[in-house]
Amino acid sequence: MLRYDNYFIPKSLDEYFNLLTEVKDYRIVAGCTDVLPWAREGRAGNVFIKNIIDITNIKELNIFEIHKDKIKISATTTFQKLFIDPQIRKDIKILPQVSVWFADDQIREQATIGGNIVNASPAGDGSPAFLTLNAQAIIMGRKGKDIYERKISLDKFILGRNKVDLQGNEILAALEMDNTKGYGASFEKVGHRRSLVISTVCVSCVARTDSSGKLFDDVRIAVAGVREIPCRLEKTEKFLQGKEINEQNILQASVLDLDVINARSRLEYRKEVLQNFIIRAIIKSVSEKIIIKENYFEKTKIQKLEEVHA
Amino acid sequence: MHKLTINLEVNGRKINKEVNSHYRLLDFLREDLDLTGSKEGCGAGECGTCSVFVDGKLVKSCLMPVAKASGKKIETVEHQGTPDNLSTLQKAFFLTGASQCGFCIPGMVMAATSTLRNNPKADIEEIKEEMGGNICRCTGYQKIFDAVELARDVISGKLDPKALEEYSKPEASYLGANVKRIDAPGKVTGRLKYAADMKMPNMLHMQVFRSSRPHAKIKKLDLSKAKAVSGVEAIVTCDDVPGIDNFGVFIEDQPVLAKERVRYVGEAIAAVAADTLEAAKEAVSKIEIEYEDLPALYDPEEALKDEILIHEHYKTNLVKHIPIRKGNVEEGFAKADLIVEEKFATQPVEHAYLEPMAGLSYVDSDGTLVIVSPSQNITHHRHMMSKIMDLPINKVRFIMSPVGGGFGGKEDMIYQGMLALCAMKTRLPVRYVMTREEDITSTAKRHPSRTNYKIGITKDGKITAVQIKMLADGGAYGCSTEGVMRKAAILGAGPYKIDNLQMDTFGVYTNNTPSGAFRSFGALQTEFATESILDICAEKLNMDPFELRRKNMFVAGDLTHTKQELNSASIGTVLNELESLASWEKGTPNSRGASRKDLNGKDNRDSCFLGARLNEKPEASGGVK
Ligand SMILES: Cc1cc2nc3c(=O)[nH]c(=O)nc-3n(C[C@H](O)[C@H](O)[C@H](O)COP(=O)(O)OP(=O)(O)OC[C@H]3O[C@@H](n4cnc5c(N)ncnc54)[C@H](O)[C@@H]3O)c2cc1C
Ligand code: FES
Numbered sequence A: 001m002l003r004y005d006n007y008f009i010p011k012s013l014d015e016y017f018n019l020l021t022e023v024k025d026y027r028i029v030a031g032c033t034d035v036l037p038w039a040r041e042g043r044a045g046n047v048f049i050k051n052i053i054d055i056t057n058i059k060e061l062n063i064f065e066i067h068k069d070k071i072k073i074s075a076t077t078t079f080q081k082l083f084i085d086p087q088i089r090k091d092i093k094i095l096p097q098v099s100v101w102f103a104d105d106q107i108r109e110q111a112t113i114g115g116n117i118v119n120a121s122p123a124g125d126g127s128p129a130f131l132t133l134n135a136q137a138i139i140m141g142r143k144g145k146d147i148y149e150r151k152i153s154l155d156k157f158i159l160g161r162n163k164v165d166l167q168g169n170e171i172l173a174a175l176e177m178d179n180t181k182g183y184g185a186s187f188e189k190v191g192h193r194r195s196l197v198i199s200t201v202c203v204s205c206v207a208r209t210d211s212s213g214k215l216f217d218d219v220r221i222a223v224a225g226v227r228e229i230p231c232r233l234e235k236t237e238k239f240l241q242g243k244e245i246n247e248q249n250i251l252q253a254s255v256l257d258l259d260v261i262n263a264r265s266r267l268e269y270r271k272e273v274l275q276n277f278i279i280r281a282i283i284k285s286v287s288e289k290i291i292i293k294e295n296y297f298e299k300t301k302i303q304k305l306e307e308v309h310a
Numbered sequence B: 001m002h003k004l005t006i007n008l009e010v011n012g013r014k015i016n017k018e019v020n021s022h023y024r025l026l027d028f029l030r031e032d033l034d035l036t037g038s039k040e041g042c043g044a045g046e047c048g049t050c051s052v053f054v055d056g057k058l059v060k061s062c063l064m065p066v067a068k069a070s071g072k073k074i075e076t077v078e079h080q081g082t083p084d085n086l087s088t089l090q091k092a093f094f095l096t097g098a099s100q101c102g103f104c105i106p107g108m109v110m111a112a113t114s115t116l117r118n119n120p121k122a123d124i125e126e127i128k129e130e131m132g133g134n135i136c137r138c139t140g141y142q143k144i145f146d147a148v149e150l151a152r153d154v155i156s157g158k159l160d161p162k163a164l165e166e167y168s169k170p171e172a173s174y175l176g177a178n179v180k181r182i183d184a185p186g187k188v189t190g191r192l193k194y195a196a197d198m199k200m201p202n203m204l205h206m207q208v209f210r211s212s213r214p215h216a217k218i219k220k221l222d223l224s225k226a227k228a229v230s231g232v233e234a235i236v237t238c239d240d241v242p243g244i245d246n247f248g249v250f251i252e253d254q255p256v257l258a259k260e261r262v263r264y265v266g267e268a269i270a271a272v273a274a275d276t277l278e279a280a281k282e283a284v285s286k287i288e289i290e291y292e293d294l295p296a297l298y299d300p301e302e303a304l305k306d307e308i309l310i311h312e313h314y315k316t317n318l319v320k321h322i323p324i325r326k327g328n329v330e331e332g333f334a335k336a337d338l339i340v341e342e343k344f345a346t347q348p349v350e351h352a353y354l355e356p357m358a359g360l361s362y363v364d365s366d367g368t369l370v371i372v373s374p375s376q377n378i379t380h381h382r383h384m385m386s387k388i389m390d391l392p393i394n395k396v397r398f399i400m401s402p403v404g405g406g407f408g409g410k411e412d413m414i415y416q417g418m419l420a421l422c423a424m425k426t427r428l429p430v431r432y433v434m435t436r437e438e439d440i441t442s443t444a445k446r447h448p449s450r451t452n453y454k455i456g457i458t459k460d461g462k463i464t465a466v467q468i469k470m471l472a473d474g475g476a477y478g479c480s481t482e483g484v485m486r487k488a489a490i491l492g493a494g495p496y497k498i499d500n501l502q503m504d505t506f507g508v509y510t511n512n513t514p515s516g517a518f519r520s521f522g523a524l525q526t527e528f529a530t531e532s533i534l535d536i537c538a539e540k541l542n543m544d545p546f547e548l549r550r551k552n553m554f555v556a557g558d559l560t561h562t563k564q565e566l567n568s569a570s571i572g573t574v575l576n577e578l579e580s581l582a583s584w585e586k587g588t589p590n591s592r593g594a595s596r597k598d599l600n601g602k603d604n605r606d607s608c609f610l611g612a613r614l615n616e617k618p619e620a621s622g623g624v625k
């Protein structure tokens, strides 16, 4: 049970930073979907924190900008917003795709992208998707009376399990990411069931072909669930750059980064799933037809993979 | 306790109220407004029994601090309809029978309402996806989905509202008929009160201090700091039991609260009753204990050696051995063409009823001790309680509150004794509601088992002999182990004619979580071994598994394993039905037929995907420069 004496909902950054100077024992929260389940038996148990500071009403953090090349959205944006926003759906397809696999409709109404990133669970689904959008974390802090802002790429911001690069009174304010208009996208996830599930493996992919539709132009893949920090698959991405879209190339690419896996359990299983996910994610992101329904890679995998390994 | 003032609208009512500042929206609705249609199945966002609308968006109220709800409009299941004026969706749930224990149903109604509000034309995939955050443990999802589709079609005008009244009129038999469930309106509207929903004036809250050790002597128990917590009215231990301190479904071997020794992690040691839940929790955290650890037993094979005894006075760890002998197995095996020997193991399983354990106890004006709880065994509980509390049986009353799923898990009287002690000691009503985590750690599980199996069979598939030895881990206390061993022995060899059978089931004590009743009551563990080994035999004999079973199945006139003559046997009908429903292609179990495929074959389910509401199918999103 989480107990607290005060629940503050500051309306501005000034009010927020002022509060931080006034109260000592505090925790900031956004959607509370990580914090409340954490304060239960078997995890943190009964927790008392004198002050809870809710950041979801800070007016400066109400950012939702979609520009031609970049988008900038606040850390307090909910995953359900990413799921339903028409423009996002149209242009940054990976975001609704990760959202549909994220928790359920109800949790998504509360759960924020900032909470997801800062919580930095190795199984978190948001970060791999944001990584494929080359996300930059925008951080705000206050020194004396001056509010400052710094920007750091998301892969540098996440330092480890439950650890991110936030100092002193800093807050994750927003994410700046590529507008991937014209890119295909695919989010692959597996866990013990379909809804409300922690990722055992998840893969995010955004990609596009060249104008002929025959060559890979830009492929970006990131994984989570299989290691402490999510990461991009650089060798795979580089290998595919400019290559012809065919079975052989996809299969060859799919094995190049399997050593990113560094999990405590079910290694072989994760490896097999990860490879299948990479293949599927690439195919989905560049195909216009529903190839998977015809069981494309299930067939090819069994016959062709040995050749690739050999 | 610190308070804050909130201003909000609940079900159309404007409310301005001081509340406990740390309350979640769910606590506020249930405790302050008595809107108990929203339930707490897990408290962690996983089950959806607490779903409510906040400014028109469905959220899980167990994950929302009440402060966040200030200034918002809340809508709960109580706003959706009343038992005499059901909403269309509620009528549909009523008709399709989508309300078994009913504990998940208010949340389901809310999730369905949200789904159809978001898209009145939602198709089945969309319905499934959007209701994915709500779980049901007993109705199953089909009837629920049927209800939502029915309501959708009525709302859209595709179906006449009369469709919501199409119950069958049972003539001779109720079997297979869709009769009106008289309890459904109370369930679909969230009006039915389960134990945790009940409240009485001056009611205290109970919390339990539990063992962190699997096997230990209690050297010292210091309650002084706990007693000093403001609001604490009573703390009870085994010393407070006035009568004979033991209970159990078959063997009465379990004390209400641990006596001198703890035997499993999670065993109750002391119970605190306080005027608030928070005070009771705080007091529990201040109880001090010193243990002297004892060597512990986790393995039932080890337990059989009796080197460490879990209950010393029994001089053995064996709870029950049930032997069955029929014919002569040696002769039977001699006649076999094929002998197969295998080992099988099953794990403990949690019942996961959606309603965590809860109860309320009070002493009536005439001195009668009353216990309200979702007990699956109230008469037996009443008898045990009368001995424990040293009260004449007419001074003990058990009231069975609606059971939010039990599956055998609510047969043990594991918390009612503590409630009774607190109520008698304080003469005030006392309520206890377990959290999901507490329920999982402290209540009985399905018996984990290990089975050694030997079967003899002829070339043409006739079973000649079966020898089964099953060892079950009963955990720290007897609970239902004896009965479970009996059923495992009687039913385990399956519905097959076996002339030569040697069956032995053993249940033993260990320091694991107690094992208890769980539907099928032991038969599952041994029958799992039987059916598996029959498939192995079918493979080895190159025979169709249905065929093999038909050759051996019981028919009227056969003697069961315990030698009762059967007047009728239905296994043949069951096999036929199964074979056709499964679109089974004849052949050995490990063969693949010509027309059946692993994927996309007839009657095979499509592989699972999410994204019914995305613009394009997630299978392909096609990015081109
Ligand atoms: C039933 C259930 C299902 C879930 N399913 C998934 C899933 O499928 N995938 C997944 O990835 N996660 C899942 N989660 C986890 C959780 O919902 C997400 O991690 C969510 O995004 C957390 O956001 P929040 O706003 O609720 O965080 P909060 O709980 O409010 O905060 C989490 C942490 O981040 C800090 N924090 C929050 N915002 C900021 C900020 N802007 N700056 C600095 N620090 C901040 C808080 O101090 C806290 O330590 C699930 C949770 C539940 C309960
Ligand atoms: S989801 Fe809230 S109680 Fe289970």
Ligand code: FES
Pocket: B098, B099, B100, B101, B102, B103, B104, B105, B135, B136, B137, B138, B139, B140, B354, B404, B405
């Ligand atoms: S009816 Fe759904 S849990 Fe019982």
